[in-house]
Amino acid sequence: MLLDAVWLSLGLLILSGTWTLYKNYTNPLWRLQGPPRGNFFLGNLSEIWKVKTLTGWVHQYGRVNTHAGLFRKPCLVISDVKAVAHVVSHANDFPKDESMRYDLSKLVGPGVLVVEGEEHKRQRRVINPAFGNAYVKELVPTFFDKALQLRELLVEKCASNPRGYNTNAIEWMSKVTLDIIGLAGFGYNFHGLDDNVGKTELQIAFDAAAKSSVVLRMIQAKLPFFRLFPMGNSSMLREAQKSMDRIGARLLAEAKSMITLGEKMSGGGRDMLSLLVRANTSSDLPAHQKLSDKDVITQVPTFFVAGHETTASSLVWMLYALTRAPEVQKKLRQELxxxxxxxxxxxxxxxLPYLDAVLRETLRLHAPVVFTERVSAKDDILPLSEPIKDRNGKMLDGIRVQAGDLILISLLGMNTDTAIWGADALEFKPERWMTPKAGVTAPIPGVWSNLMSFWGGARACIGFRFSIVEAKALAFTLFRAFEFELAVKHEELIAETSIVQRPFLERDMTAGPQLPIIIRTVA
Structure with a gap:
């Protein structure tokens, strides 16, 4: 009996695998232009982490192309404005792929970044007040407190290095944005800028999760069968998740206590978690829309990732861009x-118009998140801005997708499309924002500045206002006080992406992400 069951399971597995391979190889998406399909198992997956790859495919094969995923499953890549607008405006029909949500959930839990449909609407409805303009205005002093602390630390370093302080910019940007999200997000002091203080428990937990093997995580995410077996990263992720849940529960209890005390005194805690708790306990909110304590706790690592990694990446790439454009750096400093x-x-x-232009241009050319993945929940047709030619020479004015088809939206591809931005689309030119051409970016369905860097529609980045003002406050303080020079040739740096894109020294990839710069004080 047991042997029969084993043979039956094996037979079903073979049939399922055969059917999957057949569907992969006969999918109509292979009619579209695209790169060679890569090896049988990984397809082109090993290539897409290099930031230049996707934009290169857009320029070589067009705004709509197809590459191979695991077992050569076709993945549609789009940066056509009309097609992307269709995906953005039909969020329920194009949710995040299950594998992407599984991988994200291992890092941040089932928070607003991960959930879909009605659950996403419910969580977002309660969280929204913590990210509104009125609250972000109140956070500006916190941003500047930490920005000025960083300035003083760098002044000391420069004083000890008369020829300039040579350092990895990523370390400093990560520390200061970590401190800011800790205080502004949930009243938690990471002490990232304090050299004599070690990493906090929450940092250690998240570092453990983020540093787990990307390859193993990808295999488990894409192939659910492998989730049944413990892998090298499994225990690490479980322990990190337990730590984050425990810390989240403590922070939630403290936020509730502060609110109770504050109602008797002066309004309670003013961090985002406290605002979330206050909104969630409001008598105006129907009981069925309230979040459970578990739902609230899952937002802690979500705040951590969304409010830390993306802003740090934006500032690092702003430094990179301005070290390559000293005349722009000088002009910005004069304004500040x-x-x-x-x-x-x-x-x-x-x-401050030029600061605004520099940030916009940074987020256009160096978007922290360079692509996002969706899956078609039903058969549909993606409209196109203009017809394209398939591999057989046939002209198509729409792309037919089937339920289950993977769609990768190249945000950077849209942000650097020469048809939208002009022949100089790949050049760093903040001036383009000072006198923008009428309507040149109007079709792009982004939530901010007609860029796709913060996505758009119902799933747009909830913290984009927070990120923009935080980046401006830090840039104001740093570029006013220092001049920055790249410590290596820019050709030695490459960009790769995991959660966000970061620069790496190509000759020293094992050292992790780095941006070597030289810092000098200015009068």
Whole structure:
């Protein structure tokens, strides 16, 4: 009996695998232009982590192309404005792929970044007040407190290095954004900028999760069968998740306590977690829409990732861009030094046109998240801005997708499309934002500045306002006080992506992400 069951299971597995391979190889998406399919098992997956690859495919094969995933399953790549707008405006029909949600959930739990449909709407409805403009304005002093602390630390380092302080910019950007999200997000002091303080428990937990093997995580995410077996990263991820849940529970209890005390005194805690708890306990919110304590706790690692990694990446790439464009750096510094205070208000910060242009251009050319993956929940047709030619020479004015088809949206491809931005689309030119051509970026369905860097529609980045103002406050402080020079040739750096894109020294990939720069104080 047992032997019969084993043979039956094996037979079903073979049949299922054969059927899957047949569907992969006969999928109509292979009619589209695209790169060679790569090896049988990984397809082109090993290539897409290199940031230049996807934009290269767009330029070589067009705004709609197909590459191979695991077992050569076709993956549609789109950067056509009309097709992307269709996906953005039909979020329920194009949710995150299950494998992507599984992998994300191992890092941040089932928070607002992961869930779909009605559950996403429910969580987002309660979280929204913590990311509104009114609250972000109140956070500006916190941003500047940490920005000025970083400035003083770098002044000391520069004083000890008269020829310039040679350092890895990623370390400093990561520390300062970590401190900011800790305090602003959930009233938790990471002490990232304090050299004499070791890593906190939450940092250690998240580091353990983030550093787990990308390859093993990908295999388990893409092939559910392998989730049944413990892999090298399994125990690490479980322990990290337990730590984050335990810390989240403690922070939630503290937030509730502060709110209770604050109602008797002066309004309670003002961090995002406290605002979330206050909104969730409001008598105006129907009981069926309230989040459970478990739901609230899952937002802690979500705040951590969304409010830390993306802003740090944006600032690192701004440094990279301005070290390659010293005349732009000088012009920005002149604007910032004309301000009489070290701590401008929210409105004063947003009234600096060149700082705004530099940030927009950075997020256009160096978007922290370079692509996002969706899956078609039903058969559909993606409309196109203009017809394309398939491998057989046939003209197509729409792309037919089937339920289960993977769709990868190249955000960077849209942000650097020459048809939208002009022949200089790959050049760093903040001036393009000072006198934008009328309507040139109007079709792009992004939530901010007609860029796709923060996505768009119902699934747009909930913390984009927080990230923008935080980046401006840090850039204001740093470029006002220092000049920055790249410590290596820019050709030695390459960009790769995991959660966000980061620069690496190509000759020293094992050292991890780094941006070697030289910092000098200015009068």
């Amino acid at each position: 030094q004309a301000i009489s205070t070290d701590t401008p208000s929210f409105d004063e910060l947003n009234a």
